[in-house]
Amino acid sequence: MSSGEKYTAAAYGIVFLTILVYVVIIAAKLSRLERETAELAELARSRRTDV
Amino acid sequence: MSTSSPSNRVPFIAAAAAALVGLAIVFAFFVAPEDADQGISQRIFYFHVPIALTAYACFGWGALKALLLLWKKEERYDLESYVAIHQGTIFGAMTLLTGSIWAKASWGHWWVWDSKQLVLFLVLFLFYSAYFMLRFSIEEGPRRANISAVYALFGVVLIPVSFLAIRLAEDFIHPTTFTRDGPQMTGTMFLTFCIAWVAITTLAYALYRVELVGKRLDENLRELREALTA
Numbered sequence: 001m002s003s004g005e006k007y008t009a010a011a012y013g014i015v016f017l018t019i020l021v022y023v024v025i026i027a028a029k030l031s032r033l034e035r036e037t038a039e040l041a042e043l044a045r046s047r048r049t050d051v
Numbered sequence: 052m053s054t055s056s057p058s059n060r061v062p063f064i065a066a067a068a069a070a071l072v073g074l075a076i077v078f079a080f081f082v083a084p085e086d087a088d089q090g091i092s093q094r095i096f097y098f099h100v101p102i103a104l105t106a107y108a109c110f111g112w113g114a115l116k117a118l119l120l121l122w123k124k125e126e127r128y129d130l131e132s133y134v135a136i137h138q139g140t141i142f143g144a145m146t147l148l149t150g151s152i153w154a155k156a157s158w159g160h161w162w163v164w165d166s167k168q169l170v171l172f173l174v175l176f177l178f179y180s181a182y183f184m185l186r187f188s189i190e191e192g193p194r195r196a197n198i199s200a201v202y203a204l205f206g207v208v209l210i211p212v213s214f215l216a217i218r219l220a221e222d223f224i225h226p227t228t229f230t231r232d233g234p235q236m237t238g239t240m241f242l243t244f245c246i247a248w249v250a251i252t253t254l255a256y257a258l259y260r261v262e263l264v265g266k267r268l269d270e271n272l273r274e275l276r277e278a279l280t281a
Contacts, residue, residue, distance in 0.1 A: 005091055007095070008094055011149045015145055015149065018144070043279050044279060
């Protein structure tokens with residue numbers, strides 16, 4: 001592998017890695033939102049049974 | 052009644068972005084001819100330049116939303132401005148990294164301080180990076196939104212300066228591909244560049260919409276929690 005090929009692979013790899021990290025962060029956020037939504041749904045259900 | 056809200060379109064935009072990025076990679080590596088001067092490392096150009104242009108576009112979009120916030124006083128523009136600047140910073144970081152690698156491959160240096168375009172892009176990037184420090188040092192509310200908007204608007208002045216620096220300063224270190232005589236490349240190379248530009252812009256727009264949906268969902272959940280626990 002020539003040095004030009006290595007640099008090109010590194011440049012495209014950085015773009016790919018950045019997007020991958022972004023997707024992982026969004027996935028983690030979605031999991032948190034799902035958990036919070038479930039907690040709120042549970043809270044709403046318990047309030048309804050109290051009434 | 053139409054059910055096509057902006058968030059409903061996100062999967063289609065994301066799918067289009069993925070397809071276009073794939074097409075751009077195919078064109079960059081298998082269709083565009085190899086540059087006689089730089090060899091394979093010239094192929095970095097097909098992603099580096101569109102990423103840089105997208106970073107400028109994101110900062111400009113963020114400034115436009117900031118202007119709309121100050122003008123119309125609608126709260127939603129604050130979040131839209133923030134997300135656009137966040138995207139601009141991500142694409143700006145990618146510009147600096149890919150540019151640095153390309154510089155090492157072409158010039159033998161990771162960074163050249165004499166190149167005014169590089170330095171001005173770094174200044175623009177650092178200016179908008181400082182936006183987050185300012186924003187998160189102020190308590191949430193209209194004051195934070197207004198100060199952030201004014202700061203975002205100041206930064207927009209740096210965009211044309213950074214963009215035109217290469218021509219204004221007659222800087223011959225950084226290559227000028229687009230001159231008054233048109234693009235200095237073959238038709239296939241220019242087509243590849245255009246496909247990559249559309250692909251990266253669509254990708255940035257998809258990420259912008261995804262982040263916006265997430266932030267709005269976060270806000271709605273917080274309001275719901277406050278209402279339920281009150």
